[in-house]
Amino acid sequence: MLRAELHDGSTVEVEVHGDGPALLLPVDPRPAEGPRAEEMRRWGADPELGRSLVGGLRDAFRVIAFDYEGHVMEKSKPDTLTPANVAADLLAVADAAGADRFAYYGYSWLALGGLQLAIRTDRLSALVMGGFPPVGGPYAEMLRVTEAAHAMASAPQGPPPARDVREAPDVPDAPDVPGEFDWSSVEATATEPQTRQFVTLYRALQGFDDLAAQARVGCPRLCFVGSADEIPYGERWGGVHVSMAGPVVNRRTELEALGRDVRVLDGLDHTQAVQADRVLPVLRPWLASVTGARRPG
Numbered sequence: 563m564l565r566a567e568l569h570d571g572s573t574v575e576v577e578v579h580g581d582g583p584a585l586l587l588p589v590d591p592r593p594a595e596g597p598r599a600e601e602m603r604r605w606g607a608d609p610e611l612g613r614s615l616v617g618g619l620r621d622a623f624r625v626i627a628f629d630y631e632g633h634v635m636e637k638s639k640p641d642t643l644t645p646a647n648v649a650a651d652l653l654a655v656a657d658a659a660g661a662d663r664f665a666y667y668g669y670s671w672l673a674l675g676g677l678q679l680a681i682r683t684d685r686l687s688a689l690v691m692g693g694f695p696p697v698g699g700p701y702a703e704m705l706r707v708t709e710a711a712h713a714m715a716s717a718p719q720g721p722p723p724a725r726d727v728r729e730a731p732d733v734p735d736a737p738d739v740p741g742e743f744d745w746s747s748v749e750a751t752a753t754e755p756q757t758r759q760f761v762t763l764y765r766a767l768q769g770f771d772d773l774a775a776q777a778r779v780g781c782p783r784l785c786f787v788g789s790a791d792e793i794p795y796g797e798r799w800g801g802v803h804v805s806m807a808g809p810v811v812n813r814r815t816e817l818e819a820l821g822r823d824v825r826v827l828d829g830l831d832h833t834q835a836v837q838a839d840r841v842l843p844v845l846r847p848w849l850a851s852v853t854g855a856r857r858p859g
Contacts, residue, residue: 563577570637572633581624673693693788696822698772
């Protein structure tokens with residue numbers, strides 16, 4: 563088991579599987595268990611997502627897997643989770659695994675992290691962003707959501723800490739029909755330091771010009787999103803509508819002209835489009851085509 567030292571001196575475990583072109587994969591390679599796994603299943607999420615992705619890629623790639631999201635929730639970085647430090651952390655993982663050149667796939671805010679990485683290094687062989695638009699990203703909206711989450715987590719009589727708030731807050735009870743629930747009724751379930759680190763991240767991104775940044779990314783690029791990836795928040799969360807799909811769908815021609823390959827997964831929302839059975843048919847052949855990875859058989 564490898565460990566990478568991150569910008570704040572903490573370390574994250576790194577697993578390496580397979581052989582071939584290096585692929586940095588910020589996922590938990592170990593399945594969730596017990597009550598956490600059961601709750602994930604109720605919401606249509608896969609407790610074995612990381613392991614499924616690693617298993618679907620390890621025969622063609624050298625997969626470098628690490629649970630960066632879980633790490634920052636366990637060892638919060640309330641004042642230092644900046645775009646530059648996220649990029650530095652990702653490079654530290656690559657260094658620990660001995661990967662001088664590597665591809666990167668991240669989903670949601672970890673896709674955002676991949677873009678920040680790509681504009682700071684020439685070591686990327688390919689960049690895949692899932693569930694977050696490379697151009698027209700909802701940085702202002704996510705700042706309002708994370709500030710609202712932080713305010714609730716900071717309140718003296720606020721809800722008890724549990725897991726995390728990044729793109730969508732947790733909902734107390736799973737709906738009878740997936741996707742049919744009232745976002746205005748959800749509760750913040752993260753601690754003050756956990757929420758403050760994402761405020762720090764999105765505040766630092768308020769002046770970021772993601773369109774101009776595209777010229778600074780020299781490697782092959784793919785983005786994908788579910789066509790139904792739209793997240794409405796109630797008044798307690800600032801009355802914000804976070805659109806992950808809109809900027810990709812509406813600016814697809816522009817993205818392609820900028821050198822992006824684009825995939826829109828019809829009818830899928832933010833949770834559905836991250837699942838391994840949806841991601842692998844998009845991710846694997848594209849990565850193989852741009853990195854020269856061997857094909858099975």
